[in-house]
Structure formats: C-alpha cells, structure tokens
Amino acid sequence: AQSVTQLGSHVSVSEGALVLLRCNYSSSVPPYLFWYVQYPNQGLQLLLKYTTGATLVKGINGFEAEFKKSETSFHLTKPSAHMSDAAEYFCAVSFSGGYNKLIFGAGTRLAVHP
Amino acid sequence: DVKVTQSSRYLVKRTGEKVFLECVQDMDHENMFWYRQDPGLGLRLIYFSYDVKMKEKGDIPEGYSVSREKKERFSLILESASTNQTSMYLCASSFSRGGPNTGELFFGEGSRLTVL
Numbered sequence: 001a002q003s004v005t006q007l008g009s010h011v012s013v014s015e016g017a018l019v020l021l022r023c024n025y026s027s028s029v030p031p032y033l034f035w036y037v038q039y040p041n042q043g044l045q046l047l048l049k050y051t052t053g054a055t056l057v058k059g060i061n062g063f064e065a066e067f068k069k070s071e072t073s074f075h076l077t078k079p080s081a082h083m084s085d086a087a088e089y090f091c092a093v094s095f096s097g098g099y100n101k102l103i104f105g106a107g108t109r110l111a112v113h114p
Numbered sequence: 115d116v117k118v119t120q121s122s123r124y125l126v127k128r129t130g131e132k133v134f135l136e137c138v139q140d141m142d143h144e145n146m147f148w149y150r151q152d153p154g155l156g157l158r159l160i161y162f163s164y165d166v167k168m169k170e171k172g173d174i175p176e177g178y179s180v181s182r183e184k185k186e187r188f189s190l191i192l193e194s195a196s197t198n199q200t201s202m203y204l205c206a207s208s209f210s211r212g213g214p215n216t217g218e219l220f221f222g223e224g225s226r227l228t229v230l
Contacts, residue, residue: 009154032217043118043204043221044157051217090156094217101147101172102219104157 002027004093006105013112019063019078021108023091026072033074034092034102035065044090050074061085086112117141118222120205126228133192135225137205144210146188147219148172148180151202160203163188164210195229202226 007022025031032051036044048059055067061084065076074091088109092102121136139146145164149157149172159172161180169180177199181189188207192199203226206219 004156006156034217036221041223043223044206044219045221046218049218092157101159101162102157102217103159104149106154106156 002031002093002103004091004103004105006089006091006108008108009106010109010111013081013110015083015112015114016080019076019081019085019110021076021089021091021110023065023074023076023105024072025074025091025093027093031093033065033067034094035059035063035074035076036090036092036104038088038090038107040087047076047089081110081112083112083114086110118205118207118220120203120222120225122225123223124226124228126230127195128230129196131195131229133195133227133229135190135192135203135205135227137188137190137207137222138186139188139205139207139220140186141207141209141220142185143207143220144185145208146182147206147208148178148188148190149204149206150174151204151224157204160190192227195227197229200227200229 003026005024034049035047048057050057050067058064063078091105094102118139147162148160163169163182179191205222208219
C-alpha cells in the first residue's frame with residue numbers, strides 16, 4: 001500500500017533562511033510525487049511534481065525537490081524563505097494508471113518570522 | 115486556466131439534515147474527486163469518479179454518497195449529517211490521459227461544513 005509521511009507538522013524559519021520540508025513515501029510501483037501548497041482559506045495549488053526524467057524538480061516561487069529512490073524521499077527546499085511562503089504544504093503520491101488518485105501526507109505548516 | 119468551483123464556501127447544518135456539496139469543473143476532465151481535510155490528518159479521499167455515472171469508494175466513504183450525472187459536475191451527499199462530519203471538503207479534477215498535466219489534480223477552494 002502507498003503512504004506518505006511528512007516529518008514535522010510545524011516548521012518555523014527566519015526570513016532569508018533555508019526552508020526544508022521532509023517527505024518520505026512508500027510505494028510498490030514507481031511513484032508520481034507532488035508538493036502542494038495551501039494558503040489560508042484557499043484550495044491546494046501545485047508547487048511541483050515528479051513523474052519521470054530528471055530527479056531534481058523545480059517549481060514555482062523558487063521551490064525545488066529531489067526524488068531520491070534509494071531513500072524513498074522527496075524533500076522540498078527553498079534557499080531563502082520569504083514571509084509570503086507561510087502556508088501549509090502537502091506532499092502526495094500517486095502512480096500511473098491509478099486514475100490519478102493522490103495519497104496525501106498530513107501536512108506541514110510553515111511559519112516564517114522576521 | 116482550469117477552474118474548479120465549489121458551490122458553497124461555508125455551510126452550517128444541523129444533525130440529521132441532508133447536505134449537498136456541489137462541484138463544477140470547466141476543463142473537460144474525466145476524473146473528479148472529493149477529499150476531506152482535517153488538521154493533522156491531511157486530505158483523505160472520500161469518493162472519486164472516472165466517468166459519468168461511474169464512482170469508486172475512497173478511503174473514508176462511510177456516511178457519504180456521490181452523484182455524477184454530467185461530466186463537469188460531481189456532487190457529494192451527506193444523507194444524514196453528523197457532528198463528526200464537520201470538516202473542510204475539497205473537490206478536485208484531473209485528466210485521465212497523459213501530457214504535461216499528468217497526475218496533477220486541480221482543486222476548488224473548499225467548502226467548510228459545520229454540523230451542529
């Protein structure tokens with residue numbers, strides 16, 4: 001069975017500091033991996049995704065993530081946090097041929113302080 | 115741009131009432147989904163549909179039903195609302211076929227339901 005684990009339900013960083021949000025998955029078949037962001041009172045917006053090809057994926061707003069098969073990880077990073085990055089972030093996994101059902105992690109709330 | 119529209123942003127209902135949550139997408143997507151979002155639990159799949167009149171149970175279907183009479187519309191029904199169904203409900207849609215949007219779900223803004 002597929003599952004997603006996000007380490008840390010709350011992460012707090014200073015403005016300008018590195019952002020690192022951790023995601024590990026389990027999947028018996030090659031996964032598709034996603035990071036979504038949710039701003040207050042809004043739906044989810046895709047940040048980036050990995051389906052095939054290059055394992056380092058760049059997304060919107062300066063975020064990137066690297067698919068590491070040996071570690072079953074897909075951690076999200078951003079070199080320099082901005083106040084506007086404060087939101088909740090969800091990692092998700094699906095697999096080809098599965099009607100695009102996404103299985104989500106529990107989410108990580110990112111706080112950015114001055 | 116893809117647009118997924120949920121009919122109500124906020125609803126307050128009483129225990130035992132029948133509740134309809136409506137979702138419409140304008141991108142001719144084959145797949146539509148209803149998720150429930152609760153703090154600390156992330157998003158959990160209630161039901162999904164891969165074609166008109168077709169539906170599949172997700173991980174937490176108990177207490178819910180769905181209807182998809184038209185390709186663009188997917189409704190979530192709570193036959194008899196209970197307080198433990200107080201939650202945020204998110205609708206999403208996606209293509210079935212490949213291409214640049216492979217695997218990507220497009221979400222509505224959510225419907226926050228409170229059952230008293």
